[in-house]
Amino acid sequence: MIAFLSQPWAWYISGPLIALVMFLLLWVGGNFGVSSTLRSICAAGGAGKQCDFFDFDWKNQRWNLVFAVGAIIGGFIASTLLQNPNPLLINEQTIKDLSSLGIDFNGTIAPEALFNWKNLLTLKGFLVMVVGGFLVGFGARWAGGCTSGHAISGLSNLQLPSLIAVVGFFIGGLVMTFLIFPILF
Amino acid sequence: MKYIKFLIVGILFGIIMTKSEAISWFRIQEMFRFQSFHMYGIISSALAVGFVLVQIIKRTSMKTYEGENIDFKDKKMSIARYLFGGIVFGLGWALSGACPGPMYTLVGNGFSVFLVVILSAILGTYTYGLLRKWLPH
Numbered sequence: 001m002i003a004f005l006s007q008p009w010a011w012y013i014s015g016p017l018i019a020l021v022m023f024l025l026l027w028v029g030g031n032f033g034v035s036s037t038l039r040s041i042c043a044a045g046g047a048g049k050q051c052d053f054f055d056f057d058w059k060n061q062r063w064n065l066v067f068a069v070g071a072i073i074g075g076f077i078a079s080t081l082l083q084n085p086n087p088l089l090i091n092e093q094t095i096k097d098l099s100s101l102g103i104d105f106n107g108t109i110a111p112e113a114l115f116n117w118k119n120l121l122t123l124k125g126f127l128v129m130v131v132g133g134f135l136v137g138f139g140a141r142w143a144g145g146c147t148s149g150h151a152i153s154g155l156s157n158l159q160l161p162s163l164i165a166v167v168g169f170f171i172g173g174l175v176m177t178f179l180i181f182p183i184l185f
Numbered sequence: 186m187k188y189i190k191f192l193i194v195g196i197l198f199g200i201i202m203t204k205s206e207a208i209s210w211f212r213i214q215e216m217f218r219f220q221s222f223h224m225y226g227i228i229s230s231a232l233a234v235g236f237v238l239v240q241i242i243k244r245t246s247m248k249t250y251e252g253e254n255i256d257f258k259d260k261k262m263s264i265a266r267y268l269f270g271g272i273v274f275g276l277g278w279a280l281s282g283a284c285p286g287p288m289y290t291l292v293g294n295g296f297s298v299f300l301v302v303i304l305s306a307i308l309g310t311y312t313y314g315l316l317r318k319w320l321p322h
Binding site for chain 1: 188190191192193194195196197198199200201202203204205206207208209210211212213214215216217218220221222223224225226227228229230231232233234235236238239242247249250251253255257259260261262263264266267268269270271272273274275276277278279280281282283284285286288289290291292293294295296297298299301302303304305306307308309310311312313314315317320
């Protein structure tokens with residue numbers, strides 16, 4: 001059983017399971033939108049005193065913070081108990097393209113040479129981790145949601161605004177990948 | 186105790202995101218370079234099943250397990266907010282290789298430095314809150 005679950009899960013297993021997570025969250029009285037936790041954390045930290053955007057009762061959103069803690073624990077379980085013993089299978093061309101930018105693939109889920117504490121003090125590391133995270137947080141709130149809120153919850157409910165947001169996600173992602181990466185790396 | 190169900194669903198989410206490899210920086214690059222179907226398959230099958238589940242909830246007026254209504258609020262129509270906000274998000278998604286869900290999950294995967302990415306995302310959200318009056322919505 002454990003060995004079976006430890007293999008990478010195919011897209012046609014993973015996708016429907018993500019939809020099931022959305023369904024379960026609705027059934028237990030929540031909703032699927034992870035970036036809202038970032039706003040709740042601002043509110044919990046007292047940002048409501050300086051800015052009325054954060055002046056709301058974040059305690060009603062505590063369930064979402066608990067969900068986020070669950071996501072951390074789930075990541076731990078999946079990477080220990082259900083660890084895939086084999087290296088990640090990434091498209092050969094992607095590996096080649098990234099290696100020509102100086103980003104080496106060694107079978108791990110994220111480039112370890114990029115994502116480590118020491119690298120935070122380098123320009124590239126700062127841009128990837130600090131600026132990258134900042135843009136995600138800023139953009140998600142501006143757009144009113146992230147991948148879970150718009151691409152999954154919103155599109156499942158046929159919301160046109162979510163489609164516009166997802167088009168935006170891809171414009172931004174393509175500009176970063178094809179125009180900014182070659183300058184950055 | 187009333188939060189334990191959210192913890193369980195969160196754990197399930199973290200496991201799915203890890204085992205699907207959707208938390209992988211490399212998988213996100215594959216997607217934006219159109220070199221693999223994997224991420225598109227995940228998103229489109231999630232959508233297909235999600236659409237059916239939402240229809241079931243709506244048509245059967247399904248309640249939460251505590252008997253409360255499940256409401257779907259329509260998102261307010263605008264172009265600027267979703268397009269510009271989406272573009273900023275997409276720039277960050279490709280750069281960090283993670284959207285908010287995976288950021289949390291990656292910490293559990295042992296990439297503790299993602300705590301800094303989460304902190305930056307919180308700072309980004311805070312900065313948006315300060316600037317939102319001047320941004321097109």
